[in-house]
Each structure stands twice: as C-alpha cells, then as structure tokens.
Amino acid sequence: xxxxxxxxxxxxxxxxxxxxxxxxxxxxxxxxxxxxxxxxxxxxxxxxxxxxxxxxxxxxxxxxxxxxxxxxxxxxxxxxxxxxxxxxxxxxxxxxxxxxxxxxxxxxxxxxxxxxxxxxxxxxxxxxxxxxxxxxxxxxxxxxxxxxxxxxxxxxxxxxxxxxxxxxxxxxxxxxxxxxxxxxxxxxxxxxxxxxxxxxxxxxxxxxxxxxxxxxxxxxxxxxxxxxxxxxxxxxxxxxxxxxxxxxxxxxxxxxxxxxxxxxxxxxxxxxxxxxxxxxxxxxxxxxxxxxxxxxxxxxxxxxxxxxxxxxx
Amino acid sequence: xxxxxxxxxxxxxxxxxxxxxxxxxxxxxxxxxxxxxxxxxxxxxxxxxxxxxxxxxxxxxxxxxxxxxxxxxxxxxxxxxxxxxxxxxxxxxxxxxxxxxxxxxxxxxxxxxxxxxxxxxxxxxxxxxxxxxxxxxxxxxxxxxxxxxxxxxxxxxxxxxxxxxxxxxxxxxxxxxxxxxxxxxxxxxxxxxxxxxxxxxxxxxxxxxxxxxxxxxxxxxxxxxxxxxxxxxxxxxxxxxxxxxx
Numbered sequence: 001x002x003x004x005x006x007x008x009x010x011x012x013x014x015x016x017x018x019x020x021x022x023x024x025x026x027x028x029x030x031x032x033x034x035x036x037x038x039x040x041x042x043x044x045x046x047x048x049x050x051x052x053x054x055x056x057x058x059x060x061x062x063x064x065x066x067x068x069x070x071x072x073x074x075x076x077x078x079x080x081x082x083x084x085x086x087x088x089x090x091x092x093x094x095x096x097x098x099x100x101x102x103x104x105x106x107x108x109x110x111x112x113x114x115x116x117x118x119x120x121x122x123x124x125x126x127x128x129x130x131x132x133x134x135x136x137x138x139x140x141x142x143x144x145x146x147x148x149x150x151x152x153x154x155x156x157x158x159x160x161x162x163x164x165x166x167x168x169x170x171x172x173x174x175x176x177x178x179x180x181x182x183x184x185x186x187x188x189x190x191x192x193x194x195x196x197x198x199x200x201x202x203x204x205x206x207x208x209x210x211x212x213x214x215x216x217x218x219x220x221x222x223x224x225x226x227x228x229x230x231x232x233x234x235x236x237x238x239x240x241x242x243x244x245x246x247x248x249x250x251x252x253x254x255x256x257x258x259x260x261x262x263x264x265x266x267x268x269x270x271x272x273x274x275x276x277x278x279x280x281x282x283x284x285x286x287x288x289x290x291x292x293x294x295x296x297x298x299x300x301x302x303x304x305x306x307x308x309x310x311x312x313x
Numbered sequence: 314x315x316x317x318x319x320x321x322x323x324x325x326x327x328x329x330x331x332x333x334x335x336x337x338x339x340x341x342x343x344x345x346x347x348x349x350x351x352x353x354x355x356x357x358x359x360x361x362x363x364x365x366x367x368x369x370x371x372x373x374x375x376x377x378x379x380x381x382x383x384x385x386x387x388x389x390x391x392x393x394x395x396x397x398x399x400x401x402x403x404x405x406x407x408x409x410x411x412x413x414x415x416x417x418x419x420x421x422x423x424x425x426x427x428x429x430x431x432x433x434x435x436x437x438x439x440x441x442x443x444x445x446x447x448x449x450x451x452x453x454x455x456x457x458x459x460x461x462x463x464x465x466x467x468x469x470x471x472x473x474x475x476x477x478x479x480x481x482x483x484x485x486x487x488x489x490x491x492x493x494x495x496x497x498x499x500x501x502x503x504x505x506x507x508x509x510x511x512x513x514x515x516x517x518x519x520x521x522x523x524x525x526x527x528x529x530x531x532x533x534x535x536x537x538x539x540x541x542x543x544x545x546x547x548x549x550x551x552x553x554x555x556x557x558x559x
Contacts, residue, residue, distance in 0.1 A: 015472075066441070066451055091472055095453040098441025101407065107522035108406065110436040121526050128432050130330045134527040138520070173450050174480045177466070181474035190472070193559070217559065228490075235456070235490045236470065241326055241432055242350050243490060250558040261326045267531065271556045273548070274537070284537050289551060293542025305545035309553065 001029030004082035005052070006073050008064055008092050009039035017088040017148040017190065019050045024146050025086045026051025026156055027115045034076040034165070036069070037062045041162045048160035050153065056080075056165035065172040066095040072167025074103050077141070079165075089145035090189065097145045106141035113150045128241045128264035147268075148190060149247045188237065191220035194248045194269075196239060198224035198262075200255015200276065200295055204232035209299040210254065216306045222246070224256045240265035252302075254295040258283020275299070314369035314460065314482075316360045317417055318393065319427035319439065321375065321403070322384040323349040326432065332528045339433075339528070348384045351428020353391065354495040355488035360426050361392045362493060363460055369423075370394045376403045376412045382511065389506035390498035396509070401516035404524065406434075410442030411519040417447060423482045424465070429454050429489045437487070444485040452478065456491030 005025040007018035025031040031051050035044070036058040044055040058072050073096065077085060085100065087093035089111045101108040109122045113132070116122050121134035122144060188194065195214040201207065207221075214221045221237060228238035239246050241261040247268030254275040256262060263286050266272065274287035275298050284290045291298050324330075325347050331340040348357075360371045373388045373396045375381055385396045399412045417425060425447075430437040437453075444451030456475070457468035463482050468475050470489060498506070540548045552559045 011472075066453070070445070091454060091470060094437045095441055095451060098406070098410075098438040099445040099451065101438070101522070102410070102442045102445035105522075108436075108438055109523065110406075110438050119526075124436075126434055126525075126528070127324070127328075127330045128435055130530075131332070132529045132531070133434075133525045134529075136524050136526045137522065138524060139522050174452075174478050176476060177479055178477040179471070179474060180476075187473040236475075238490065242354075245435070250552065250556070264326075271552070271558050273552070286534055287537045288534070288556065289548060290537040290539045291542050291545075291548065292539065298542050298545065301543075302545040302548065305549045306559075308546065309549045309559075313553075 001084060002080055002082045003029040003031050003084045003086060004073070004076055004080050005031055005033045005086040006069070006096065007033055007035050007088070009035040009044065010037045010062060010064060014039070014043065014047070015190065016153065017090055019153045020148065020151055021086050021088045021146050022047055022050040022052050023153050023156070024115065024151055028084055032056060032076070032080050032082065033160070034073055034167070036072055036167065036169070044162045045159045048157050049155045051156045052160040055160050055162045057162060058165050058167040058169060060166065061169050063172070064092045065174055066092070066099060068169035068172055069096045070099040070103060072169045073100055075167045076165065077104055083141050085141070085143045087143070087145040089147050093145045097143050101143050104141060105139060106143050107137035107139040108143045108145070109135045109137060110145050111147045112144045113147050125268065129245055129267050130264055147247070149192070186218070186220040188220045188222055188239070188244055189246060191246070192249045193217050193219035194222050194246060194250070195219045195252045196222035196224070196256065197227070197254045197295065198256030199226050206296070207233070209296065209303070213252070213299055213303045213306070216303050216310070224262055253283060254299055256283060257281045258286060314363065314367050314424065315422045316364060316369060316371045317422040317425045318352065318357045318360045318371060318373050319375070319413055319425070320352045320357065320373045320385060320388050321349045321431050322346040322377065322381050323432045326350070330530070336528050337526065346384055348387050349428055349431045351430060351432070351488060353388065355490065355492035356426040356428050357388055357391060357393065358493035358496050359458055359488060360424070363424070363458070367460060372397060374399065374413055374416060376401055376409045376516070378402055385511055386506050387498065389509045389511070390502040391496050392502060394509065396511045398511060398513050399516050400513050401518065405521035406436050406438035407442060407522040408519055410439045410446060412516055413439070414443050414446030415517050416514065417443070424460070425483070425485045427487055429487045440485055440487040447485065449483055449485050450480050451485045451487070452480070453487045454489045455486050456489050458486055458492065
C-alpha cells in the first residue's frame, strides 16, 4: 500500500514526532515523505533509516502555513496515488489534517495511538484520555494523525531518495509579525520527562526546587490548573483536561492532589511518580511510585540523588 | 461584525466514563452535560467581548438534537444574541463541519470561533474542516485575538513558543486558554435566555466519514510502590533499572 507522510522539516533538526510518523507509515506500507523548506538533501535522505523510500521536497516556500501545506500535501496525494496519509498530531498536524480531509474527501482518524487493528479500525484516545475508541474510516482514502510519543522510534532501513517537488502551494494570506521562543525551555507536548507541581508548592517564589529537578533531569516543567489560573505559572504549562494533554515517559507530580480533570491530561504517561504530604491524595491511585512527604524536602533530595546518579553513570 | 460561535455539548468534567451495548456506545445514564469548556470559556466569551467593543452580533450554532437545547440556552444566558441548532445527531467531525459550513455559507460571517477541541472526542477537527469548506484561513490554538477594521491580529501556539500573526477577515479561529476568562451567567442573563431566539434548521445530512465501532477503558494501574521520603537514591535506582525511564 502506498503511504504518504507529511513532516515539518522547518526546524533546526527533524523532530522526534516526525520520525515517529515516518516509522508508523512504514508499518502500513511503502512510505513517501512530503515536506517543504530548506532542509538539506542529506538530512532528508536520513529519513530512509526510519522507513522512508522517497522524500519529496518543495523548496518554493518555507514555514508551516496551513493553507499552503494543505495544497502541497494534496498535490502529493495525487501524484503518488497514496491511499493512507499520515501526520503527527502536533500543532501543524492539527491544523492541516482536517483541511486535507475535506479537500481530498478522506476520513480523518485524529490522535491515533497505535497501528490499525486487523479489522481496520484505529485506536484513539477519547474522553480526554479516560478511554480509547476504535475508529472506522468510511472513505476510500484515509488520513491518520499519530499522537506524539505513542510508538517507539526504530531504525528500519537505509537511505531515502530525495526529489525536488512542486506542490502548487500558492501564496500565504497570513503575515507573521513576531515569534517568541522562550530560551532554553523544553516544549511540554514533546517532552519525554516532565516535572510538575501544584498548589502544594504554596507560591510562585518556591518554583526554584521544581526547576532545579527539571534542569538536572533535562525535563520540561508543568503545573496544575489552579496554579496556572492564579498566575503562578504561565497557561501553556497547565496540563489536564482543559489544558495540555501529555504522554511523557516520566511524569513527576509534586503537591498535586490528582483531581480527575488533572489525571485526564497525564494518564497517558508511561510512569507516574507522585510526591504528596497527604497519603490519601487520589493521585497515589494513579501512580507507579509514591513518596508520602513534603515536596520542599523531597524535591531537593531527589535533585541531589539524580545528580549523584548522573555522576556515576 | 457578524460573529458565529460553534457550541458543542460535552459531559461534565468529573463524569465517570462507562460504555454500554457491548462497549459500542457511551453510557449516557446519569451523565450531566455542559457546554464544551473550550467553546464556552474562550470562543464564546471572546466573541462577546469583541461584540461589546466593536458592535455586531454573536450567533451560536450547534449540530444536535433537542437534547442539546439546555446547553444552547446556557450559551444564550452568557450573552449570545441568538442560537441556531442544525437538527441532526452529531456523530462525525466531517458531518458536523459540513453542516455548519452549509449554514455559514448561506448567512455569511466575519468571524467563526470555536474551542480548540471538545473534551469528549478531543479530535480538534471541526475548525480546520470548516475553514477548508469555506476556503478561509484557519488560525488554530489562538490565545489572543484582536480585530481592527477588517484586520485580525492573533497570538497562536507554536512548538516551543508563541507567534503573533495578522490576517484579514473573514476567518476561522480555534480558541485555547488565555483567550478570555470564564463568565458566570447572572439571573438576568438566564431570564433573558428563555426568550432569545433558538432557531432549528433542517440538516443537509452529509456523509459520515468516520464512525466509532468500539470503546475500551485503560487497564487499571497496579498498586503504587511507596518509597521512603528519606531515600531518593532508591527512587532514582528504580526509575533507572525497573521503569527504565531515566
């Protein structure tokens, strides 16, 4: 089966979630990747390692304007005859995949967490991570957007051929005025390790102990809803049902009781560590490892332990 | 300015999720429905603020059955001028987007707002589909929106940061946290909502491109392993050797 995978190659390097999408495509069929911008031929040929046979690159435009990318991918669908089109369900995928779905009349499975079942249905998270649903696509073509961090990236192949491609992307009608990228922060939705804290930290001035641990681990920082709502931390750090849903390998939560709405945003995490003074906190029921203790003592101790571990490994 | 806000109902956030009919249907027994928080807190309230600043109207649109009327009235109580319900059970994002697009094309709107996703199916699909149907730009995950004449300026989330963009109306925007603050309807609003127009229009019944065949609940977690708070070396050792995450 012919599979087309869109990746965003506009960053400094090709992101892990893009490699996941290529790898996922390879599990379904023969993969052609389509992308745009300035990425070097050699970096694109590397995608062969993750399962791409061919890479089509449109060098006539840069960036991730959703209308331009939609037109380009639609052109590539036509020229490759792909029946399955794959996106990462990241910020670009969320904007482009639905547009493409209408443009080429292909059913969209948004936020897939696994490869298609033998009956053709595809698992997605529903009810904000409280359950799974199995989606059937009723059109000839299908679009799957893969939830980041759902599959383990494996090296499966060699080198991909790279071809120049004209995607008839047209002009952008959106002007970018300003881009703010906070220096040094690890983007939360992509982070493999996350350290999070809640009201138990008592005030924004105490976040140093959270940041110290995150820095030592190379983790992103996050927080609970009340903490974002009171302005202790920025909104984009709020994880939970009405914030960001994340699925890192490790989620460490300090001073968060674990309300059902918070759990909905984090229960896709592979391993959860909960630190709380209250041994009755509901979060312990969802945790793999629990520490009943004061975050003000436990967090610095954990930071020291990580430091020691890193020094000896 | 004519503003259209897409409103969907969603189970209240503390709802315990269960399934019925051999795990093929969401068990609605005892479930309390609310206006999807992203639609209400961010899309609707920002729409009202823009109307208050610039004049115009705020209309809500919902694809749903008469069971949705209570949540639609809630949106009217918060301050929308009128509401439209397209009379069909919402089962698929393509179906919903196509119904709303058909209505929006007929009426013509300067701005179409909706929440970044619903908290039940979390698909984040309707906004982009609607924009493609209407051939309009789509700004997704916007946390700020200002309108000056026919120009809109928005902040939108990008990987690792925030981007400020500018484009012309008409436009479709999906709204995320930061866009506005939740408004609690007052008694006057609730009373007024009863007499505001809620128009029911006939559905055009497009194809449903996807369907949910089955549901499952995640496997229960095994018992938590408690670690001595004095011994964080042990936790690090377990995270490395047992959980293999560091």
